[in-house]
Amino acid sequence: GGHLPDAISASKLSHYNPLENIRCVNQLKEIREFREQLGNEILIVGWVEGPITEYIDLRKATEASIDFCLDPASVEKTMDTIVESAIEFITLQIKEGAHCIGIGDSFGSQIGPDMYNQFAFNREKQLVDHIHNMGALAKLHICGNTEAILPSIIKTGADIIDIDHLVPSMSVFKSLLGPGQVFCGKANPVSIIQDGTPEIIRQSVIDDSREAQGRCIVSAGCEITPGTSIENMHAFKTSAQTLFSS
Known part of the structure; x- marks a missing residue:
């Protein structure tokens, strides 16, 4: 991670074309192969990175955390580009046969509820809503002890909410689950x-x-x-x- 020198440089990024990225193309081929070979026998899960984690990839953890405090406007502009790109990749994966798309926003547990709600919640919900509009299930994975942000994570509407072993208990939050939502x-x-x-x-x-x-x-x-x-x-x-x- 850490390819870009500052928040302003990151904010100038344009969205990427997944079909021009070999790793994305390979993932699409894998999904297609699974669907052709197995149909609906198993749950085929595609994947995209969430806005927090992808920003960390661009700027590294320490630098990104400083950006969140000192230049939130540039951060949010970059994250909007990240989400735009993720939506394009989600669409391609579902069209190739993915039943579900996982959203990996692993660093989300490290920034606290206020910053999570400022930077991540609406953007993760935008991804979840798009996945649902495409007829697929949404799975949201955030590493670490997510206890402080679990109410917000549940409100994204993700069907499958990953729970790290560091979370003390699921029972406290079970009543917040909507119809069809489950922990994992x-x-x-x-x-x-x-x-x-x-x-x-x-x-x-x-x-x-x-x-x-x-x-x-x-x-x-x-x-x-x-x-x-x-x-x-x-x-x-x-x-x-x-x-x-x-």
Whole structure:
């Protein structure tokens, strides 16, 4: 990250064309291949970066955080360009067959509720609304302890709201969920899924489901580590299947 020297330089960016970016093109090809091979057998999830995280990519975390305080006008102009570009990429992914689009705004937990609502909320909601207008589901992922901003995250209308393992409890926020909204989480990907015994994994699945009173997709509370064994992933899957079939 950190390609640009200052907030003003970032604000001069024009939106990118996903079809001119090899990584975007490859992602579209992957979605198309999954849809052709599997149809609706599995949930195909595309992805875009959210406005906070993409701005961090452009300016680095420390510099971006200073920009948020000293030059919010330039920051917001840049973020509007980011959202415009993301909407274009979302459209292409859904047309290729994605059932759902994930929005990754990982740094959102680091800036506090006031700045989250100033910079991220309306823009994330704009992405969610576009995804819904295209007939797909929206998934919102913000890393870390999002407890302070979870009410706002839920209000974006995202169908699937990722909950990091650092969030103390889902139960406090369950009543805020709208019809069709669910949490997704929140097993510790290292201490439970990578290093846990089958019994520890099973109990985690039960605890998370109870905590969300059933309004939860059983998942890791962030990315699965490369060191996670196939056996532990199988135990995780089996525990979830057993719970929800009972």
